[in-house]
Amino acid sequence: MRSSPRAWRQPLSVPATGPAAATEGGRAFFQERLAIWAKVGFLLTFSFFVLENLVPLLSLEPFPGATVQLLHVTVVVIWGATWFALQWGPFPRPLLSAIDAGIVLVGCPISVLYTVLHDPVQYYTYLPALIVFIGSVGRAIFVPSTALRTFGVSLGIAAAVHVVAAGFRPALDIPQWLPVDEMRIWALVFSSAAVVLATVASRVIYGLRQEIRKAQQLGQYTLGEKLGEGGMGMVYRARHAMLRRPTAIKLLPPEKAGENSVERFEQEVQLTALLSHPNTVAIFDYGRTRDGIFYYAMEYLEGVNLQDLVREHGPQPPARVVHILRQVCGSLREAHESGLVHRDIKPANVILCERGGDADVAKVVDFGLVKDLDQADGMTQADALTGTPGYLAPEAIRGAEADARSDLYAVGAVGYYLLAGRNVFDGATLVEICSEHLHSTPVPPSERLGRGLPPKIEGVILSCLEKDPDRRPQSARDLISRLLECDDVDPWTQDQARAWWADRSRTLRGSGATREPGAEGIASLSVDVEERAMPLEAGKPKAT
Numbered sequence: 009m010r011s012s013p014r015a016w017r018q019p020l021s022v023p024a025t026g027p028a029a030a031t032e033g034g035r036a037f038f039q040e041r042l043a044i045w046a047k048v049g050f051l052l053t054f055s056f057f058v059l060e061n062l063v064p065l066l067s068l069e070p071f072p073g074a075t076v077q078l079l080h081v082t083v084v085v086i087w088g089a090t091w092f093a094l095q096w097g098p099f100p101r102p103l104l105s106a107i108d109a110g111i112v113l114v115g116c117p118i119s120v121l122y123t124v125l126h127d128p129v130q131y132y133t134y135l136p137a138l139i140v141f142i143g144s145v146g147r148a149i150f151v152p153s154t155a156l157r158t159f160g161v162s163l164g165i166a167a168a169v170h171v172v173a174a175g176f177r178p179a180l181d182i183p184q185w186l187p188v189d190e191m192r193i194w195a196l197v198f199s200s201a202a203v204v205l206a207t208v209a210s211r212v213i214y215g216l217r218q219e220i221r222k223a224q225q226l227g228q229y230t231l232g233e234k235l236g237e238g239g240m241g242m243v244y245r246a247r248h249a250m251l252r253r254p255t256a257i258k259l260l261p262p263e264k265a266g267e268n269s270v271e272r273f274e275q276e277v278q279l280t281a282l283l284s285h286p287n288t289v290a291i292f293d294y295g296r297t298r299d300g301i302f303y304y305a306m307e308y309l310e311g312v313n314l315q316d317l318v319r320e321h322g323p324q325p326p327a328r329v330v331h332i333l334r335q336v337c338g339s340l341r342e343a344h345e346s347g348l349v350h351r352d353i354k355p356a357n358v359i360l361c362e363r364g365g366d367a368d369v370a371k372v373v374d375f376g377l378v379k380d381l382d383q384a385d386g387m388t389q390a391d392a393l394t395g396t397p398g399y400l401a402p403e404a405i406r407g408a409e410a411d412a413r414s415d416l417y418a419v420g421a422v423g424y425y426l427l428a429g430r431n432v433f434d435g436a437t438l439v440e441i442c443s444e445h446l447h448s449t450p451v452p453p454s455e456r457l458g459r460g461l462p463p464k465i466e467g468v469i470l471s472c473l474e475k476d477p478d479r480r481p482q483s484a485r486d487l488i489s490r491l492l493e494c495d496d497v498d499p500w501t502q503d504q505a506r507a508w509w510a511d512r513s514r515t516l517r518g519s520g521a522t523r524e525p526g527a528e529g530i531a532s533l534s535v536d537v538e539e540r541a542m543p544l545e546a547g548k549p550k551a552t
Contacts, residue, residue, distance in 0.1 A: 035101050038152055042108055043094035045150035049087035049115065052142070057084055079122035083115050108151055109161050116143040116165050117172040137198030140166045144206035148213065155211035162203040170199065229257055229293070229305055245308060248292075254308040255292060259301055277304040279348055280375040286363075287339040289373045309371050311361030312512075314426060318355065323429035323457060326465050328368070331500035332360070333423050334491050335370035340419070341484035344412040350375060351410055353418035354399045355425055367505035397441045398431045402475050405442045413477040416487055420472025420480075427461060428453040432473060446475070462496040 057080050090111055099107070116139050123135055144162035147153070153161075232245040235256060246257040281291040293305040314332070318324065324332075336358055343350060352374060363369040401417035404410050424432045433444035450473050454461040468490045474480045481487040 035104070036098065038101070038104055039094055039099055041151050042104060043091060045147060046087055046091035046094060046111065048146065048150065049111070050084065050091050053080070053084045053087055053115075053119070057081070073125070076122045076125050079118055079125070083118050083122070086111065086115050086118075108147075108153070109164070112143045112147055112161065113164050113168055116140070117168040120169045121172055136169050136195045137202060140169055140199040141202040141205075143169075144202050145209060148206040148210040152214065153210050154214055155207050158210035159203065159207040162206040166199045166203055170196065229255060231257060246305065248305075254310075255305050256308045257303050257305050259303045274302070280306075282346060283339075283342055283348075285339045285342040287335040287370050287372060288342065289371050306373075307371075309359045309361045309373070311359050311371075314355035314358045314360065314422065317360060318425060318429055324426045325500070326427065326462050326494075326497045327500040327504075329423055329426045330465055330491050330494055330497050331368060331505075332358070332370050332426065333419060334488055336372055336419055336422070337484040337488045337491070339370075339372040340412070340415055341488065344415070344484055348375075349410055349412060350415050350418075351404075352396060352399075353415050353422060354396045355422055358422065362509060367502060367509045368500070397438055398433065400442070400445060401477070402446050403477060405446055411477070412483060413480050416472050416481055416484065417474075417477075419487065420469050423465075423469045424450070424453055424473070427466070427469065428456040430456055462494065464494040464496050465491075468494060 060080065090107060094107075120136060120139050140162075143165045144158070147161065148158050229246040229248055232247065235243045235245055237243070242259045244257045244259065246255045247253070248255055277291055277294045280289070281294075284290075289309065290307040291304060292307070294303070296302050312320075336353070340350065340353070350372070353372070357372065357374045359371045359373055361369055361371060363371075399418040399421045401410070401414040404414050421432050432450050433441055433448060435441040435444060450470060452461075453466055453469060468481075468487070471490070472480055472487070481490060
């Protein structure tokens with residue numbers, strides 16, 4: 009069944025899964041621009057055909073011969089048929105590339121041939137350079153192409169035009185007064201200039217298109233500065249065209265859009281959008297550009313992630329640690345009770361910010377490794393280690409099924425990091441870190457810190473770090489209850505929180521710092537089990 013005209017121009021109607029979907033927008037745009045170029049070629053050649061027959065009719069001069077007319081009609085048909093064909097169903101990218109080169113490498117020489125046969129003098133004047141110019145520069149303007157490809161195609165046009173016309177030169181009746189050699193040289197010079205001009209134009213236009221990708225309109229959102237970059241894509245600050253609210257846009261470029269990446273990216277936004285807890289980052293929108301870039305819009309969080317918090321300010325007061333962990337557990341409680349496991353809780357994925365007049369509001373972000381417990385997860389290999397090494401539960405390292413208690417192990421590791429200013433286990437290699445999580449008993453945070461800590465909060469943290477999941481808190485709701493029972497820890501008040509944020513603002517203004525929170529920090533890893541013994545410096549696992 010034949011598809012309707014221009015249906016291929018609707019990139020959002022293409023199923024947004026798999027690597028084909030990731031490049032469909034770019035392919036559709038290429039076909040659209042090639043169709044416009046074919047339309048321009050058709051209009052030009054058809055207009056010249058009309059003029060070529062209209063002028064003799066008005067001036068009573070002889071009409072072009074049958075051979076010239078046939079060649080001219082052939083060129084018009086080539087351009088017109090190409091334009092018409094490109095209006096229908098999607099063409100594969102290799103075929104579009106062949107049409108792109110073929111239409112000019114065939115059409116331009118034939119255009120020179122029928123004109124030379126009609127008026128031989130034109131070969132030695134302006135004709136070859138003019139057709140090379142129209143063919144090469146016109147293509148560079150309308151068809152998206154790299155400079156190298158444009159140079160190759162334009163050089164091919166120039167060579168074909170001059171070779172075809174030169175082959176008929178001996179049979180032509182050339183007037184004796186024409187400076188043949190000089191005009192031939194100038195024709196070659198101008199043709200070479202056209203090739204260079206087309207290459208430069210293509211490089212400029214192609215480069216601008218790459219820059220526009222970073223600051224283009226994504227639906228109702230306009231991109232601003234880059235906030236960060238991780239294995240699952242780049243994050244930019246953005247603004248909604250109508251609402252004017254600050255927004256963060258996460259992009260998955262086509263070069264990163266393998267089948268697993270696209271499916272994970274879609275799963276991330278779809279599952280995160282189901283959550284509405286105030287301590288979970290809110291998702292506003294989702295879509296795909298015509299260039300094949302997947303994106304979703306979420307609330308913009310201006311603050312500091314926990315990794316940077318400890319790196320810049322050192323270990324945190326126990327009262328603040330309890331305050332933060334309760335909020336993280338609140339976010340996880342909703343996720344777990346909805347059948348979702350985050351699987352990548354770590355300091356870099358929790359951002360502290362000010363929201364609704366409250367300071368120290370924790371937001372859990374980056375659900376890129378989230379798993380729906382109610383559905384099979386076909387995107388994670390059975391022999392793969394998924395997560396961040398310093399925060400992986402022992403059962404996740406062994407390859408067992410991750411559940412809510414695995415997230416709570418990571419919460420305990422985050423709490424340990426906040427209290428002690430160091431990870432639970434440090435190792436030189438990935439295998440050392442994993443071995444510590446599997447077999448070593450954590451040193452209490454107070455010993456690592458060198459001073460006493462309230463026993464109850466320290467006990468809660470260490471209970472989360474039990475090797476056996478059955479000995480940990482069994483749910484986020486259970487962990488919240490245990491944190492509330494830490495009566496040896498004074499409450500963290502809003503006055504304390506606001507004072508800290510006011511001091512931070514003064515420090516940033518004084519230093520002139522403008523750093524924004526992003527996706528920096530410890531990378532999330534997806535590691536093949538057979539490569540776990542590899543030193544981190546020798547062969548780093550692939551980040552996801």
